[in-house]
Amino acid sequence: MVRWPLRSIRRRIPTPAAVTGAVQSPAVVTRLGLFLGPAFGICFLTGLISHNAQSPTGVLLRPWPVWGYRLTQGIHVATGIACLPLLLAKIFAAYPRILDRPDGPARRPSVIIRFAADRLLIGILTAAGIVQVATGLFNIFQWYVFKFDFVPVHYAVAWVAMGAILIHVATKLPTIIETLRRRRPTEQRRSPDARRGFIGGVLGVAGGLTIFSIGQTVGPLDGLALLSPRRPRSVNLQGVPINRTAAQAGVVDRIDSWSLTVTGPGGEHTLHRDALAAMPQTTVRLPIACVEGWSVSAEWSGVRIKDLVDLVGGAGRDLRVQSMERGSRYARTRLPADFVADPRSILAIRINGDVLAPDHGYPARIIAPDRPGALQTKWVERLEVL
């Protein structure tokens, strides 16, 4: 009969204590968690705002303040980037736990079940955390290597990750409390300088990544934005970056035959570009803030949405905005009534003094305060009062 040398193998695997270095301690893991947990929490909450803003029934974003989405999404992406070194550090500080064995008589089912449940939770937590940070990074660089629909997946996994974090905190709470309450004299603690240095260094790396990438949102740091996918204030067509070109949207061939149809309770109105340009023009300075984290202000000129709605009646009602683009999630969007009524919401035909370039939505695009960039619909061909 073949006897598996399980006991011998088991003896050769080092215990967590045997591979624990100066930074692999509950003190370091707990304190890193004090930064990583809130960072994930901030990402989660700002992500909920963004998701709600893009939902047809979203209620969280209003036309005031105009910089609201710019702020929340800028924080979302900056915090997500900062999570990368924090996550790596947490994995590094906690790696001896991979060698953990059931605590107690290993043959008792309750011990095995508790151990397996703990490993499963840690597995879900790390997998969800890594998936969120990794796909978020790929998405802000517009490299869709994951090949799944990012928005619903990122949203669903965010709930799983937050749920796993809460359960993890619940199970580790006694250790966390004990670690944070413990105040031993410095000479009795093992390598306090090393721990403090490690946590300080990790925060320094997270801060450095933020400084070198947040220029895509914070104008004065644009020159330092070496790690950001966009530098909105650098070389860009008409001063504003573009996420989707006219060619990518497949509208180039139809731009010349463009007309705008406005429909509502009072009937239907069709306008060509000359007629739109002949209407009273309004100039507003508004930021365009993208879901990928970059944002930049520009001067937009065009016709107030309210004036266009007045042509067909239906004041105080939501508006459906239809782009010439087909097949995109954002080709048809909803502009809530308070955005329609806001005097800063316009159908822009000019940007920074120039006629809109096709890639910026020529002949006409929506610009409204405090809206995600994806909802600032380009190549608008139909406005429908709902």
Added chain:
Amino acid sequence: MTERIVRWSLAVLGGCGIAYGLVLVLTRVSPADWFRLARWGLAAWMINDLVLMPVALLLGLTVLRRVPPRRRMPLRIGLLGLASLVIMTAIAVGARAHQKNPTAEVTAPLPALLITGGVLVLVILVAEILAGLQRPERDEGPAAG
């Protein structure tokens, strides 16, 4: 008692969060994407358990133990910072190769890596020099990681 209530509340909230997330996967994510998502989740778990943790263990056992105690912390922070920068740069390089939008990339990733990596090394060196002036050398204990 309070701790018990907090723990149970967190556990119930967390359980609801995971359950809601799974419901979202089933109802909002296309079935065609379930397999891709599962593959990413599995890959993430494998990267953690079968790559990152064993590599950290090996580095600790083979490299860090040979490094003088005083040099270990800068090495750890340097490797961590470098790993973060390399991940960001690798994504930027890959994104550049796949980008169909001419305005999407304006920063060359490799020079950015060299500059930010240089800043990282410089900051660590300055911090070490300053720290060295303030404290005597002392052992930090075992150097597994």
